[in-house]
Amino acid sequence: MADPDDLKALWDGDPDLVGRDFRSADLSGVDLSGRDLSKANFEKANLKNANLHGVNLSGAKLTQANVQGANLTRAKMIQSAIVFVDFSGADLSYSDFSGSVLSKTSCNKTILTGANFSSAHFNEGTTFDNALADETTIFDKVSIFRPIAKGEAFRFYNVERGILSRKVDSEIDASDFIDTTEYQKKIEALQTIRRLETALQSASKYSPSKDTADPKTAAPGIGHNKPPLDEALTTAELATTFEALSALKVELSSKDPNEEVARRSFDELNSASKTVSKWIVAKADLFADEFVKSLGKEVGNLKNWIGFWMVASGQFSALLEIIASIFRF
Known part of the structure; x- marks a missing residue:
């Protein structure tokens, strides 16, 4: 299990977390961007959808860590041992990752x-x-298990004798290059999906629902008797959205995408987006009234909760626009 003092340093925003112990910690959706996490232990940790932009993870231990959908742009994992790690969908x-063993x-x-x-x-x-991957992805001198190299x-x-070497120009087929405009749209769509998933995860942590909320972070009720607030999306709607x-x-990652599946997903997200937008409009006046009444700390939680849904709403709109452009809906 993670060391309590090390977790406290993380939550307190300490930028220097070298060699700290975060084994089995739930850090899903957490913003750790720019931190020095070198030689830290993240064995079996949950870093799903975490923001790890620009972090230094060189020498860190991530055995059996879940890093699905995380933002690892410009992260460093130089000469690291990476075993049983799930980076699926990560950016x-x-x-x-130079010199690392996967x-x-x-x-x-x-x-x-x-x-x-x-x-x-x-x-x-x-x-x-x-x-x-495209022509900017660097695999020079990678030692590779031959079946992997066929990807x-x-x-x-x-691949020669298990080592990758870049093809000379005459060996590269024109079809190996990707339509830059479409490629960038797909990258933007995937990055927007990651941001939306993070916003939805954060909003759910502030949920007023008694059966799922963390009592330390749950949004308070509103009004004289403080009845619980309704959800922007029901549990079923949230599951459908994910x-x-x-x-x-x-x-988006497939060379031969199924447009029927993409259309169905688009329609489901469009429905969720409209539901969230209506909910935000309904809650905006309510929050303003309660803020005037100076609810103090509780307003802070409510502000965070509504704020995350507002972020999600913006990401919904951005994603739908990109998807419509890619699939020409």
């Missing part, structure tokens, strides 16, 4: 634009299925 753009690790559906894996080792069980992510590289987002991530 690894411009990250540095074993039985999922990099499926990751964004790899500009990522540097030079001199890394990709051992058996490591996968890059439907990963978005689409490595189309700009040859399922739709997951389905879209699959289609």
Whole structure:
């Protein structure tokens, strides 16, 4: 289990978390951007949808960690041992994994634009299925298990004696290059999905629902008797929304997307977006009235709760616009 003092330092915003113990900690959706986490222990930790932009994780232990959908843009994991880690759907753009060893690790559906894996080792069980890589992704001198090298992510590289070397221009087929405009739209869509998932997770932590809320963070009731507030999305609607987002991530990462699945997901998200927008309008006046009454700390929680839903609403709108453009709905 995580060390209580180390967790306190993390929650207090300490930028220097070198060598700290965060084993099995639930850090899903947490913003750790820019922190020095080198040599820290994240064994079995939950970092799903966490913001790890620009962090230093070099030498950190992430065995069996869940890093699905996390933002690891410009993160450093140099010469690290990465075993049984799930990076599925994470954004690894411009990250540095040079010299690291990846074993039985999922990099499926990751964004790899500009990522540097030079001199890394990709051992058996490591996968890059439907990963978005292009000519800026660096796999020079990677030691690779041969079946892995057959993946689409490595189309700009040859493999000789288990080592990747970049193809010369004459060996590269024009079809290996991706339509830049469409590629960037997909990247933007996946990044927006990640932000939306984080906002929805954060909003649920401030939920007033008695059966799911953390009493330390739950939003208070409103009014004389403080009855509980209604949800922006019901539990069932929230589950449907997450399922739709997951389905879209699959289609956006696929070379041959299923437009019927994408359309169904789009419609479900559009419905959720309208529900959240109506809820925000209804709650805006209510919150303003209560703020005037100076509810102090409780207003802070309510403000956070409504604020996260407002962020989610904006991300819904942005995502729907991008998806409509990609699939021409």
